[in-house]
Amino acid sequence: MTQTKPRLHGVGRNEMDGQLRHEQLDERALSRDVRFWEIYERSFSASEKEPREVIEKSVRLNAGMAFRTVLDGNTVAMATTHILPKIPAVFLVYLAVDPELRGRGAGGKLLEFAHEKGATLAPGSLGMVWEAERTEDAASGPDRILREKRLAFFRRHGGCVVSGDYRQPALDGIAPGP
Numbered sequence: 261m262t263q264t265k266p267r268l269h270g271v272g273r274n275e276m277d278g279q280l281r282h283e284q285l286d287e288r289a290l291s292r293d294v295r296f297w298e299i300y301e302r303s304f305s306a307s308e309k310e311p312r313e314v315i316e317k318s319v320r321l322n323a324g325m326a327f328r329t330v331l332d333g334n335t336v337a338m339a340t341t342h343i344l345p346k347i348p349a350v351f352l353v354y355l356a357v358d359p360e361l362r363g364r365g366a367g368g369k370l371l372e373f374a375h376e377k378g379a380t381l382a383p384g385s386l387g388m389v390w391e392a393e394r395t396e397d398a399a400s401g402p403d404r405i406l407r408e409k410r411l412a413f414f415r416r417h418g419g420c421v422v423s424g425d426y427r428q429p430a431l432d433g434i435a436p437g438p
Contacts, residue, residue, distance in 0.1 A: 326340050349389050368416070
């Protein structure tokens, strides 16, 4: 299935909100969504990305969930999460929006949707956990700017920076993360 890019000219933030549709994807829909994978590939550096098969497997095994935002029949944003059963919390693994739509609310709406859906699988959920790269570790000016934008996005949505040593939560609830 081939998807074309949505027409975005003249669509403002409030007008777009009513046109956005958020969906949870099963493994089959995930594997067939070309735009989901294009957004994923363009939005993260090689060192940040997991192989596609890892994401698809996590959805197949119900250890993770995949979501998309659709506008005019086209995927314009993507997210993946893992459920952390021992904590209990939802761990946001990836969230990305088509560059033409950034800053118009699609990412924040998808973040809320992913948290709501994930919380149904994590009874008593304490919330959502996500990680972002440290700005001081950026390899270049553009990388630093991207990291600053990511942190600003998460802060706008209630996130706070946790200082000190950090280890990724165990995705299976038992084994420590990398």
